[in-house]
Amino acid sequence: MYTFAHISDCHLGFQKQEKLQKIEQDIFENALDLCLKKKVNFILISGDLFHNSLPDMRVTRYAFRKFKELYEQNIPIYVVYGSHDYSPVSNSVIDLLTDVGYLKKATIVKDSENKICLDFLEDSATGAKIVGLPGRTVGLEKKYYEILDRESLEAEDGFKIFLFHGGIDELKSKATPEMDSMPLSLLPRSFDYYAGGHVHAKSIENGYDGYGTIAYPGTLFIGHHSDWEISTKRTQRGFFIVSFDKKIENIEFVSLQKAEFEFIDFNADGMSASKARSELEKQVENIDPKEKIVFIKIRGELSSGKTSEIDLGKIGEHLRNQGAIDVKINQRQFSSKEYSITPARGSDRDETIKNIFSENIGQVKIKQPELVGQEGVALAQKLLHKLKQPKSLDEKISDYQKRIEDDVNQLLELDEK
Amino acid sequence: MEKLDIVGQIVGGQVGQIAIREKGGKQIELGDLLVSKEGNSTLILQVFDLVYGSQIPRGTHELMSGINLEKVPYDAEIFEPDLRNYVLAFVKALAKIDSKDSSVAIPKVLPPFFSEVALVTEEDLKFLSRGDDSFYVGKIRSGSKIIDVPVWLPSRDVFSHHILIPATTGRGKSNLVKTILWHVLNEKNVGALVLDPHDEYYGRKEKGLKDHPKAKENLVYYTPNNPQAGANFLVVNLHSIRPEHFNGIVTFSDPQEGAIRTYHKVFGDDWISAILQERTHPNLEDFSKNTLAVLRRVFRLTLGLDVDSDGEIICYNRIFDAGSKGVKTTDQIVKDIESGKVVVLDTSRLADEAELIIGSIIAGKVFERYQNHKAAGELEDKPVVTVVIEEAPRVLGEDVLKNEGNNIFSRIAKEGRKFQVGLTAITQLSSVIPKTILANINTKIILGNEMQQERSAVIASASQDLSSDDRNIASLDKGEAIISSIFVPFAIPIKIPLFDELINNSKNETPKTKAKTKVF
Numbered sequence: 001m002y003t004f005a006h007i008s009d010c011h012l013g014f015q016k017q018e019k020l021q022k023i024e025q026d027i028f029e030n031a032l033d034l035c036l037k038k039k040v041n042f043i044l045i046s047g048d049l050f051h052n053s054l055p056d057m058r059v060t061r062y063a064f065r066k067f068k069e070l071y072e073q074n075i076p077i078y079v080v081y082g083s084h085d086y087s088p089v090s091n092s093v094i095d096l097l098t099d100v101g102y103l104k105k106a107t108i109v110k111d112s113e114n115k116i117c118l119d120f121l122e123d124s125a126t127g128a129k130i131v132g133l134p135g136r137t138v139g140l141e142k143k144y145y146e147i148l149d150r151e152s153l154e155a156e157d158g159f160k161i162f163l164f165h166g167g168i169d170e171l172k173s174k175a176t177p178e179m180d181s182m183p184l185s186l187l188p189r190s191f192d193y194y195a196g197g198h199v200h201a202k203s204i205e206n207g208y209d210g211y212g213t214i215a216y217p218g219t220l221f222i223g224h225h226s227d228w229e230i231s232t233k234r235t236q237r238g239f240f241i242v243s244f245d246k247k248i249e250n251i252e253f254v255s256l257q258k259a260e261f262e263f264i265d266f267n268a269d270g271m272s273a274s275k276a277r278s279e280l281e282k283q284v285e286n287i288d289p290k291e292k293i294v295f296i297k298i299r300g301e302l303s304s305g306k307t308s309e310i311d312l313g314k315i316g317e318h319l320r321n322q323g324a325i326d327v328k329i330n331q332r333q334f335s336s337k338e339y340s341i342t343p344a345r346g347s348d349r350d351e352t353i354k355n356i357f358s359e360n361i362g363q364v365k366i367k368q369p370e371l372v373g374q375e376g377v378a379l380a381q382k383l384l385h386k387l388k389q390p391k392s393l394d395e396k397i398s399d400y401q402k403r404i405e406d407d408v409n410q411l412l413e414l415d416e417k
Numbered sequence: 418m419e420k421l422d423i424v425g426q427i428v429g430g431q432v433g434q435i436a437i438r439e440k441g442g443k444q445i446e447l448g449d450l451l452v453s454k455e456g457n458s459t460l461i462l463q464v465f466d467l468v469y470g471s472q473i474p475r476g477t478h479e480l481m482s483g484i485n486l487e488k489v490p491y492d493a494e495i496f497e498p499d500l501r502n503y504v505l506a507f508v509k510a511l512a513k514i515d516s517k518d519s520s521v522a523i524p525k526v527l528p529p530f531f532s533e534v535a536l537v538t539e540e541d542l543k544f545l546s547r548g549d550d551s552f553y554v555g556k557i558r559s560g561s562k563i564i565d566v567p568v569w570l571p572s573r574d575v576f577s578h579h580i581l582i583p584a585t586t587g588r589g590k591s592n593l594v595k596t597i598l599w600h601v602l603n604e605k606n607v608g609a610l611v612l613d614p615h616d617e618y619y620g621r622k623e624k625g626l627k628d629h630p631k632a633k634e635n636l637v638y639y640t641p642n643n644p645q646a647g648a649n650f651l652v653v654n655l656h657s658i659r660p661e662h663f664n665g666i667v668t669f670s671d672p673q674e675g676a677i678r679t680y681h682k683v684f685g686d687d688w689i690s691a692i693l694q695e696r697t698h699p700n701l702e703d704f705s706k707n708t709l710a711v712l713r714r715v716f717r718l719t720l721g722l723d724v725d726s727d728g729e730i731i732c733y734n735r736i737f738d739a740g741s742k743g744v745k746t747t748d749q750i751v752k753d754i755e756s757g758k759v760v761v762l763d764t765s766r767l768a769d770e771a772e773l774i775i776g777s778i779i780a781g782k783v784f785e786r787y788q789n790h791k792a793a794g795e796l797e798d799k800p801v802v803t804v805v806i807e808e809a810p811r812v813l814g815e816d817v818l819k820n821e822g823n824n825i826f827s828r829i830a831k832e833g834r835k836f837q838v839g840l841t842a843i844t845q846l847s848s849v850i851p852k853t854i855l856a857n858i859n860t861k862i863i864l865g866n867e868m869q870q871e872r873s874a875v876i877a878s879a880s881q882d883l884s885s886d887d888r889n890i891a892s893l894d895k896g897e898a899i900i901s902s903i904f905v906p907f908a909i910p911i912k913i914p915l916f917d918e919l920i921n922n923s924k925n926e927t928p929k930t931k932a933k934t935k936v937f
Contacts, residue, residue: 146633150646170650172745185644205742208650209643 001249002126005035006215006240008046008165008197011084011223012063013055019325020222020293023259025062027221030256031239032066036073038241041126043075045103046197046216047082047135047165048223053092056393060093067102076123078106081134082165082197083141084223106132106163115149120156128159128244135165135198142166145186153188159244162187165197171214175201175230184208192248200227202236204251213248215240220256228328232263232295259325260292268298268334273305284315289324299333307336354381382411421535425506427453427528433885435462435527437506437534438470441499445506446560448889448910450537453528459514459541460528461907464560465885466507473501508534509885511907519544521906542566545909552600552607554593554862555911558897563912572607574904575860576803579830579839583847583875584864589896590843591617593862594805595626595916597841598759602629602636605757609841610750610783611805612776616765621645626761628920637753639746640763641736651736651762652743653775655722656686662777665812665824666770667719673712676704689716690739693724719770734766736775747775751782757800773812773824780804780838781825787836802838804829809842814849830854848874860902865893881908 010028015021035043050059070077085092097103108119108131120129131153135141141164153162167181176199187194189210202218217239219227231237236255243250264283268276280298287294296315316327335341344355357377364372370379386407391400408414424443430436439445451462471478473495484493495501510524521544537559543566545557551569558564584590594611595618601607611618619638620627626636627645638644639651660677663669669677677688683698684691692712716722721733730739737743750760764772783802790796804826811817812826826840831854833839840858847855848870855878863879866872872890876883879901883890886908890899896915901908 146647169749170652170742170746172749173741174744176745183644183647183649185646185648185650203741207742 001243001245002041002128003038003241003243004126004128004161005031005038005040005043005254006046006193006195006217006242007031007043007220008195008217008239009048009082009200009219009223010045011048011051011219011221013059014051014223017326021058023325024221025059027237027256029062029066031220031254032070034254034256035075035241036070040075040241042123042128043070043077044106044130044161044163044195045077045079046132046163046195047080048084048197049079049082050085050093051223053085053094055093063093064097064102067097071102077103078121078123078130078132078163079103080106080132080163080165080197083135086134086136106130107134112147115147116144117149117152120153120160126159126244128161129156130161130163132163132195133165142180142182142186145182148186148188150188154190159246160191161193161195162191163195167199168196168214170208171199171203171205171216173201173203184211184214187211187214192244193242200224201230202238202253204240213251215242215251217253225328225330228293228295229263229297229330232261232293262287262289262292262294262324264294264296266296266298267300268302268310269300270303271300273302273307273309273336276302276305277310280310280315284319289319289322289327292324294319294324294327295330296327297330297333299331300335302336302338304338305336306338307331307334350381353384357381379411383408386411421452421454421533423533423535424451425534427530427532427534428505429530430507430527432527433509433882435508435510437462437464437508439504439506441503445504446562447892448558449506449560449562450511450557450564450910451506451508451534452537452541453532453534455529455532457516459516460524460532461511461514461537461541462508462534463511463910464506464508465889468505468507469502470505471502507885509882514541514544519546536562537564539564539566545906550604550606552597552603554597554900555898555913558910558912561894561897568900568909568911570860570900570902571904572601573801573837575902576607576801576841577834577837577839578859578903579833579857580803580841581809581847581855581858581861581875582841582843582864583845583861583866583871584843585845585866585868585871587895588864588866588893589898589913590864591615592896592916593864593898593913594618594841594843596913596919598626598805599629599916599919602626602631602759605635606800607759608754608757608783608800608802609759609805610754610776610779610802611759611761612764612772612807613761614764614767614772614807616640616642616763619648619761619763621763624917624920626759628923630923635758637750637758637760638763639750639760641734641766642763649746650743651746651764652738653736653746653778654741654743655689655730655737655739656744657747657778658689658737658774659778660688662774662781664777665817665821665827666773666777667715668821669712669715670708672704672708673715676701676708676712679704689720689722690730692716693722693730693739694728719768719774721768721771734771736767736771747778747782750779751786754779754783754802755786755799769811773826776804776806777825780829784825784829784833784836784838787838791836796837799837803841804838805841805843807843809840809844810846810849813842813851813854814846815851816849818851827854830857845871847871847878850874852878860900860904863890863893863899863901865890865895865897867891879908883908 015024085094098105106121110117110119118131120131122129133144167179168184169181170184192212194214196216199216200219200223204215206213220237238253238255241252241254266280312329319327342359344359345352357380361376423440424445425437425439428436428438445464447464449464453460481493513522513524542557547569548571550572552572554568556563557566582590619625638648640648641651644650660681680691681688683700720737723731725731753760790799812824818827829838830840861879863875872887880903881901896913898911898913899908900911
């Protein structure tokens with residue numbers, strides 16, 4: 001009997017706050033330590049190992065260190081690119097890890113003239129045959145599958161694993177956030193195990209004609225902002241360990257210890273701003289935030305007052321002072337009758353932002369022409385751009401604040417006090 | 418003025434029944450379109466009856482026939498036969514076209530006595546120009562002759578005001594539906610839900626909608642049978658089914674209805690599984706075992722559901738799932754429809770009721786969403802939606818509505834156009850659909866039908882006066898049709914193209930380009 005581990009969506013480098021970065025690293029290292037401890041024959045990583053193709057040096061260092069450890073123990077790791085660590089010119093850190101031999105890319109293209117023809121990688125210790133296709137942003141990987149030579153893959157005998165990164169239409173659940181996905185029929189049939197990534201919730205399915213087990217272990221910790229809320233709801237995070245011989249014998253989900261969470265789901269619907277503020281403060285006082293990640297979801301429509309009258313920044317600061325590891329606040333469904341943001345869509349992020357400004361600029365009752373109409377929209381976009389500038393690695397916080405303030409003052413043509 | 422190829426001359430009659438004497442050597446057909454020109458206007462006429470005319474008394478004809486048949490040794494010839502014997506064509510005036518501005522009016526006066534008439538030409542029908550948002554149904558037909566004038570119908574208006582396709586078997590219903598959907602696939606202006614009980618539209622084994630150049634972007638196919646690459650497994654989670662989805666589709670007694678409502682209240686989305694697994698709850702003690710046994714039988718017969726020896730729910734047709742499969746199937750379909758795609762569901766494995774329940778879930782969701790879009794003032798930005806349903810009397814039949822009450826399909830038929838949601842109802846039996854619903858269906862694409870009762874039902878509810886077209890309809894060959902609609906100036910006779918020809922033409926138009934794909 002052999003075993004392999006199936007890990008996905010580690011999103012190393014997603015966290016920006018120091019304590020959360022430590023948790024992210026600990027969970028990743030813990031997962032690989034468990035693989036060593038359980039003496040798995042090999043490991044599969046179904047994409048989004050890193051949050052971006054070139055993560056910062058801190059992340060790269062600990063990842064290299066850990067993969068080296070597994071390499072020295074002769075545990076091969078087979079990977080495909082995810083939509084986050086994809087690089088069209090092969091300069092992702094994954095390629096670096098592949099070049100030094102710590103990782104093996106499961107995508108070996110024989111030919112892509114008319115169809116994409118793939119070659120299997122055979123795991124030397126177990127004889128398992130592994131092949132995979134990478135994920136791309138906005139579901140572009142679908143194009144690969146449309147011209148994939150499925151017949152040759154299906155005709156191969158032996159114990160076969162298909163490694164992929166993408167959502168499957170038929171496997172979406174109520175918990176799955178909206179994402180690009182493709183029909184199951186685009187995956188080649190007759191594989192024993194389909195090692196999926198991209199979907200951040202754990203799921204495992206059997207019983208589709210012609211298909212073996214289709215499994216998503218989900219993210220190890222947090223890889224997307226929507227994961228915070230899911231993680232607070234006692235959702236298990238971890239990875240699969242699969243036992244097999246000529247076919248799958250057992251699948252075990254290894255749950256990883258995660259940070260403690262505290263969840264405040266606050267419905268402000270119909271309240272005045274002052275009432276909502278005092279009610280929320282009461283709820284905040286009722287929790288013990290020490291060494292926990294606090295997630296506050298505030299929703300509903302205020303009957304009077306503005307949403308800004310509830311100083312969420314101050315609440316967050318209070319909780320951090322009480323010892324919270326970090327505070328995450330979701331106010332996407334929070335609005336006021338007096339002032340609400342009308343949503344708008346666009347083909348990309350910039351266009352969406354522009355459309356939202358255009359939809360809502362009419363609510364601004366100011367006489368200065370540069371702050372209203374299309375001129376106002378353009379200014380708001382520039383302002384947002386300035387405010388989004390990140391802090392440089394070697395920059396002091398006070399210098400960063402000063403820099404941003406100067407930029408904004410210059411943009412708004414304001415005199416310094 | 419251009420020289421007309423005269424085929425006859427108006428010699429009498431009345432409004433709606435103008436008599437034309439056929440010119441010798443010409444042959445006017447039933448259904449022919451003729452034109453009579455006067456000044457700047459062109460009158461379009463259509464032949465609905467043909468009779469013999471003669472200046473010689475009938476007795477003389479009979480005597481001459483006897484002479485010929487009995488080989489009496491006399492010469493029996495009519496002097497100037499073309500002058501004395503002829504054919505009279507009865508026509509009705511369809512439209513009056515002003516050649517200056519191509520405006521169309523309903524004729525309110527008779528054409529001048531002795532006006533000469535000619536067969537219609539492409540030039541005469543130039544006024545039938547194509548609008549921006551339209552779909553193709555065929556070419557104008559004059560009798561059995563095809564005029565090279567394409568007929569395009571305005572999509573938004575026609576689909577939201579419902580389409581009826583009445584015909585008996587073998588008259589080209591499937592070909593027509595495929596032709597319509599083929600053109601709908603060109604753009605994303607129309608979202609369609611197609612319930613396909615014969616699995617004939619997608620083209621799993623033969624040519625079909627999958628061969629459309631834009632099929633990848635605009636066509637979605639769900640099937641429970643080994644889907645081809647790119648198609649979806651049709652799996653619907655039982656949690657998607659609510660008690661109201663059975664309305665007008667399955668009849669329940671009052672106690673059964675009560676049990677269903679209570680189980681739904683107690684177990685929520687899991688109510689069907691709870692009934693099947695005989696789960697207990699203090700609030701459910703009032704229901705008799707017989708009532709629940711009947712419900713289990715109904716679910717077995719309609720949805721193919723049963724419970725195995727381990728108490729697990731199984732589905733014989735493998736379309737319904739009590740576990741985690743198919744949770745978002747109906748939502749995904751609704752999303753696709755709302756984005757202007759054509760969604761074809763292969764329901765060939767399903768019992769009638771199960772097919773209609775799935776249709777009911779999806780149509781209900783679409784309807785609800787479009788009501789919300791209207792309330793939010795966003796309806797104009799959304800594609801119009803059509804629900805294509807075969808054997809429409811299953812949900813629109815008079816007895817069904819009387820015995821089992823309204824269902825989402827009848828509601829769409831009555832109220833859908835306010836929300837841009839329409840039906841494309843296909844039927845052999847228009848006569849069993851209530852007149853109120855037939856009157857709400859503002860476009861009828863009438864194919865051949867030999868059943869007088871069915872023709873009468875369609876004629877009585879047509880948007881134009883088709884009272885004299887009974888014989889025309891009876892004589893329609895395969896692929897020939899008459900479009901009666903409030904969105905066309907007159908009842909237009911058409912010839913629907915063969916679907917295979919459409920595919921071949923499109924292949925000729927779109928050369929394939931091959932590019933190497935880089936995979937990393």
